[in-house]
Amino acid sequence: MRNHLKLLRTERGWTQEQLGQELGVSRQAVNALETEKHDPSLDLAYRIAVLFARPVEEIFDNPHI
Amino acid sequence: MLALGKSTTAAHRRYVLRTMAFMIPYVLICVSMMVTDVFDEVIGKPAGWFLAAAVSAPVIGQLWATLSLIRDSDEFVRAVTAKLFIISAGLAMALATFWGFAETFAAAPHLPGWLIYAAFWGILGLVSPFVRTSN
Numbered sequence: 001m002r003n004h005l006k007l008l009r010t011e012r013g014w015t016q017e018q019l020g021q022e023l024g025v026s027r028q029a030v031n032a033l034e035t036e037k038h039d040p041s042l043d044l045a046y047r048i049a050v051l052f053a054r055p056v057e058e059i060f061d062n063p064h065i
Numbered sequence: 066m067l068a069l070g071k072s073t074t075a076a077h078r079r080y081v082l083r084t085m086a087f088m089i090p091y092v093l094i095c096v097s098m099m100v101t102d103v104f105d106e107v108i109g110k111p112a113g114w115f116l117a118a119a120v121s122a123p124v125i126g127q128l129w130a131t132l133s134l135i136r137d138s139d140e141f142v143r144a145v146t147a148k149l150f151i152i153s154a155g156l157a158m159a160l161a162t163f164w165g166f167a168e169t170f171a172a173a174p175h176l177p178g179w180l181i182y183a184a185f186w187g188i189l190g191l192v193s194p195f196v197r198t199s200n
Contacts, residue, residue, distance in 0.1 A: 024139070025139035025140070025141065026073075026074050026077075026138070026139050026141070026142055028141060028142060029139045029140070029141035029142065032141045032197075032198070032199065033141075037197055037198040037199065037200070038140075038141045038144070038198065038199040038200070039199070039200065040140070041140050044140060
């Protein structure tokens with residue numbers, strides 16, 4: 001799923017490891033999200049939205065539009 | 066899958082340690098069985114059943130270690146691990162089925178059934194580089 005996670009992460013100067021710790025997931029999971037190798041669950045998508053204080057739709061492109 | 070770098074999770078580190086704990090006795094028994102005659106005297110005796118159970122127990126332990134990894138990991142690692150094990154188990158079953166029928170109908174040489182566990186891990190190692198997505 002196309003997303004802006006890498007941009008948001010680098011804007012804050014975080015590594016994938018640091019973002020993973022903030023979200024409670026592994027660095028591999030963050031990398032998989034950024035490289036579109038994993039579509040997040042609704043729960044994880046909402047956690048990411050809360051962390052970056054943005055709506056889910058601003059972080060993940062809706063593939064159905 | 067068995068890398069133990071600093072970026073691995075606690076669940077993954079536990080999995081590696083548990084895997085080593087189960088695999089080391091399994092491999093030691095198998096290698097001893099293949100290269101020495103230390104177990105020959107139990108052939109055909111009740112102790113042979115005990116040996117069979119003893120060498121199978123680590124396989125059950127490894128299944129528990131893998132299920133624990135899946136339970137304790139994040140959703141991406143969980144999905145990839147499950148996908149990897151399903152593919153590897155499926156290919157191992159296909160290989161065992163193929164060879165079993167080849168023995169029956171194509172006069173292929175007989176191979177011990179316990180080799181399938183080693184084949185499973187070999188297959189898992191081969192397919193791991195290609196299983197990188199949860200989709």
